[in-house]
Amino acid sequence: MKFLILILISLSIFGCERPPIETRDVSLLSSVDHYANELLKDSRFRSVSIGVYKKGEVFTKHYGELETGKGNKPTDTSLYELGSVTKVFTGLLAAKAVLEGKIGLDDDVRKYLEREYPNLEFNGKPVRIKHLLTHTSNFPNFPIKGDNKEDFLVGLSEINIESEPGIKYSYSNTAPELTAFILETVYKKSYDDLLQEYILNDQSMIETKFVDNPEQLVKGYNGHGELMPNFERRLWGGAVGLNSTTPDLLRFIKLQLDDTNNMVSESHRDLYQINKALSVGYHWYISDEDNILSYRHHGGIYGMQNWIIIFPKHDIGISVISNASFDGVGDSLEEVVMGIFKRIM
Known part of the structure; x- marks a missing residue:
């Protein structure tokens, strides 16, 4: 009986269903709310999902609705297309x-x-x-x-x-x-197996994957409100094709902030200087503008765009995703990330 009770307790603590990620940081919460609501004033944006890693604390919040009039707000299980953010993997x-x-x-x-x-x-x-x-x-x-x-x-x-x-x-x-x-x-292994074995499994990123069934994915829209197709992978997926959730992206951000990980440190090494403030590592863009060092990458696909930006000197990383894709979306999402970062510094 004692053994059975221990099993039940373990299942309740470590079960598959993950609790929602919350925060008591009022400044962080108000900052995320502010920039998300400002973004959604543009009716071409239906929804936005934001994740923040700050000095060991993780927080996710979702806004809007995935389809107009349906009230289906994104959640921590919403599976988004990452587009070119695939490249940093x-x-x-x-x-x-x-x-x-x-x-x-x-x-x-x-x-x-x-x-x-x-x-x-x-x-x-x-x-x-x-x-x-x-x-x-x-x-x-x-x-x-x-x-x-x-x-x-x-x-x-x-x-x-x-x-x-x-x-x-x-x-x-x-x-x-x-x-x-x-x-x-x-x-001598498939690219999918390499991702699983050397990144995803180690970081418990169980929702990050290539999928064959587009029904599993969030649907995206262009600036005219037209439903856009999901990407169909025909090659290896080294450039585009990975899909993920906001909590999984925070796990990836946490990994990127681990300066004891040699693989991560190597991937951040400056390999080519584009201009005074911007260089490229292993697909990461390394920005040092206004004395703020960041590792960053944008992802865009037919109906979805996102940014992942990491600030190593401040132990902060932010992910923002929206199921909208049209001219200017990338800039708007970048403004959300930078606005949140500067407010919570």
Whole structure:
């Protein structure tokens, strides 16, 4: 009987259903409320989910309704598309591979490709691993052939490198897909398994995943109120395709603020300087504007946009997601994050 009671107590404490995340920080709560309500004054935004990690405390809150008139407010279980925020997960796995000697930042990417790609160089200067991570490979933004993995590899042979790699910043979704393929090659595991084994399982991010059934996902809208399709993954998912919840993103933020984690520290290393205030690490953008250091990335897809911004010197990280995508959404969401941060400093 005592053993049964202990089991019941354990289940009540550690059961699968997670309690809501709350805060007693009045300043934090009022700041989040203020900026969320200001955002929703624009009727093109239906809802917004905000998560804040502050010095060990985590807090989530959701506003609006996912579909106009239905009253279905987002929750901690709402599964959002992360868009290009997927790239920082790829960058973290690449940092692990570098630390373990599986790949080298200065390696010619062709070292890991079975076919011959004489085109992946300019005047004898090859595309290197670090160029894939920093958007300096001169690869096109979107794959020349992206319907499936085999076509993607064929399409690599049609890329025209028009200037020396590593010199010019030019955003590319093609490059992180190749990175994911290379990671699969060196670890002899699928990209999905690498994410699970080395990031998601360790951080108890059980809701973060690629999904085949779009019915599991929050639906997104454009600026005209039209329902937009969810993204369909056809490649590895190194550039886009991950989905997550606000609580899981706070677990990822907590990981990113762990300066004792060598993999994390490596992923934040400055690899390419864009301008005086902005550089790129392993897909993280490293900003040092107005003497405020932050690691940041924006994600956008057909009907959804989000920002994740981390302030390591203050032990603070913020995630904001909305199921709206139109010109200016990214800027508006960034203003929400920066506004909350400055108020709770």
